[in-house]
Amino acid sequence: MTIVDTRDPNPKSFIPGATGDWEIIIGMEVHAQVLSDSKLFSGASTDFGAEANSHVSLVDAAMPGMLPVINEECVRQAVRTGLGLKAQINKRSVFDRKNYFYPDLPQGYQISQFKDPIVGEGTVTVSVGPNNQGEFEDIEVGIERLHLEQDAGKSMHDQHPSMSFVDLNRSGVALMEIVSKPDMRSADEAKAYLTKLRTILRYLGTCNGNMDEGSMRADVNVSVRRPGGPFGTRCEIKNVNSIRFVGQAIESEARRQIALIEDGGMVEQETRLFDPSKGETRAMRNKEDAHDYRYFPDPDLLPLEFDQAYIDALLSELPELPDDKKNRFIEEGGLSTYDASILVSEKAIADFYEEVAKGRDAKQAANWVINDLLGALNKDGKSIEETPVSAAQLGAILDLIREGTISGKIAKDLFEIVWNEGGDPKRIVEDRGMKQVTDTGAIEKAVDDVMAANSDKVEQAKAKPSMAGWFVGQVMKATGGKANPQAVNALVKDKLGVE
């Protein structure tokens, strides 16, 4: 493959070395587990965390004479993902065998796609940021290809002094290997790409994106070069299993390579592992003698073929993807790019927002979801799926504000009550007497009371109109926050005779 440099060198992402600036070149191979009930070539379950070898069929254990039969859902999911990546869909693709020996690879080969993958070139638009000015920068990351392949089993090395344990539950689970072009130039870009890719997969429902369960893993190719210069030798960091680690691995690997070159050494093309506890990469100890995978078309399978009508049908049923959703939020709701970007970052958040915003003020809904809901979730380390306040409850709170039943300030208190105790916001407002006081007589009495008790300040305020705010605060306090603030403000100013 010829590498085409699609990016202009940007000093912002340069790394200063002892001998000058360096640029990092990053490409990624992401393995995303296809969401399907059963495996790519067998009827065993794909569920995570089962007893050893209990989700294993005879095919997955590579018993003699066993044959693969493809799961049509995995094909459908791969095509849908390809469409989501705006990629070329190949109507004819071929499954190949990738031959190597490893205890968790029962067949002695992995069924994968080599020459003719199911999906070809595509692109992902990645918003990098926000920076400290709250701005996002959009970059395009090219997709080289996407192909279907089998996952391997799992070897565990810590249970026994001299033996490894092999569990084949994952063996044969369908993976999509999504290969990017080397279009990323910083750890932040790589993290943003991976985040965006995961968002797209989740929107599509083709992968759950759970990196901690291994449903999504990244092999990161890192090389360094002088800005705009010829590409350097790359190292592949295998199986990085969190977005944060991807960033750390890239940064430490780039530093390692730069130090190596600046000391007069050469980067050796090799496979490395990232050790999160040390925050650095190391060469794999078990170096396979020169990989020679001896790919050839799997004679147990036929070419995978489908027609344009199949693709068109899947395209027509594709859900709205984050970029489109973001643009719609901006156009329809008048949201800022920043707000819209945050709302679409996870499908569940976007869904939540849309439910809250339905028939209500979009900007207000966005503010509440972003500042109050996401803020509170973040504080408690909860995900949107775990939110104690439902979209319906938040919507009800916003309705109460709009009707003038409660003030914005009371709404915050109400939100906290609903967060902690649950319940119907409308009931809570009634039961706890949180309704805003709009009765001018009552408010006027409160104003008079405050002024009577602070006659000295009344005099001062007449000379210094900005002190009116103090009176408003006192009145609000006296009414338990229930007085309509605009009414209080008007009355205070009127009585003080200030503008």
Add this chain to the structure above:
Amino acid sequence: MSVDADTVRRVAKLSRIALSDEDVPAMQEELNAILGFVEQLSEVDVSSVEPMTSVTPMEMKKRKDGVTDGDKAADIVANAPVSEDNFFMVPKVVE
């Protein structure tokens, strides 16, 4: 084309078959006899010929997605040379 002794050793390694130094010459000779025999294929003009990918041209059969197999760990490890708690066990692997 013919193979030398180093190639024989490399191929044995790739095949994961232990081959003693004494066995190399005989294996080399046999492989070269076979390679010599298949050499004649190179004289066939195959320009614009597609390689065979399926013996019987037909659409690939597909399975509906559904869990129809598994839950038989005991059967899976029944023939294993070494196993424990339904895990297969192998000499320790270093990564």
Add this chain to the structure above:
Amino acid sequence: MTDLTGLTIAEARDKLTKKEISSIELTDAYLGAIDHANGTLNAYVAVTPDKARAMAKASDEKIGKGEAGALEGIPLGIKDLFSTEGVHTQAASHILDGFEPRYESTVTANLWADGAVMLGKLNMDEFAMGSSNETSYYGPVKNPWRKAGSNADMVPGGSSGGSAAAVAAHLCAGATATDTGGSIRQPAALTGTVGIKPTYGRCSRWGIVAFASSLDQAGPIARDVRDSAILLKSMASSDAKDTTSVDREVPDYEAAVGRSVRGLKIGIPKEYRMDGMPEEIETLWQQGIAWLKDAGAEIVDVSLPHTKYALPAYYIVAPAEASSNLARYDGVRYGLRVPGGNIAEMYENTRAAGFGREVKRRIMIGTYVLSAGYYDAYYLQAQKVRTLIKRDFETVYADGVDALLTPATPSAAFGIGDQDMAADPVKMYLNDIFTVTVNMAGLPGIAVPAGLSAAGLPLGLQLIGRPFDEETLFAAGAVIEQAAGRFRPDKWW
């Protein structure tokens, strides 16, 4: 009482139906014959008398209730390549030491569903790689045929040598076999039995230990054409578990036996007239042509120009696929494990001890031709040549030819331990020169005994058909059988 093992399947079926004999009697007769002969012939690697009697008993009950299947109560031998649940399945290899699958191959399951009785597992070349049954971990099988006046042991051919010998010696009523390059037809020809390799995709490969996936196909070896038709009818099916099995009704093959060949166009491919071919093979071929002509078939000369490249292409494609198919024998999940200092050594020691010489050779060749830098020159080139070989046949069939007649093998059976063959692997490979094209093109082919060599050993003719037209092969095969007569070795064992 007459010797029940002398009955063909069709004859036994009639007597069982009429309750003149029981399946238990028939099964016991075979078990007795095996007991007597197997020490000498070595056709079986495992005999399953308890299972056989239990199945026979069940068959007798079914026959009693009028619920008999197509093969009810018929005792069969099963090539060791077929997975049989809870029964020795080792592909006659040391590496599958002690392997007893927890599953049953589709083909054998079909046979049992039709009421057949399993006598045991039959010897074969290790992983079906061989043409003499000498590569078996369990030692060579002896051909029940010997040269007239000689005591020298002859090979039964391979890889289905145990199947062919057992059928020829009446150690089973019929046997399953598999054919990757000639492994049904060559041993059938060398033992005076009938063997048919159906079209690729006709029998499910599920549960059959794989040798070369794009070439492997199961089929029967039987005493006559009718029996082979009866067996294939039961063995064949379309199977959702095998992507390469075809969704096509299985015809009533037996009905084709006895069908006239009048008006059929039989092609005689000139490329099968090889240099140095023994005169008696040529004579046999001409005899076959005459028989078919007498029966009303039209004989036409045809050309299959790429014939000579089939064998070299085969010796790239088959080992390549085999090198990958046999990677699963690694000492981890089943079979033999030979310890080593680390995992790589364990693999290397296990595979060095577990595979025999021929298997290792083929794995090495296959690994080499797929390795970086050689793929295009060898594997890709061979698969392109394969397209041309298939095209040759398509052209001939498009011209209206219904089937082709060729010799089945270039010679009669040779001696066990033949020095020429042992010295040069390619010499051994040449045994398949007439059969291997059929596998490369995925076509059906039947070997039918047609005469004896000057030394008194059986010789066979091969008929090659259009895809999924096994019926024509049974019809034409029966004509040859009718004309040539039946062949049976004198019992010396």
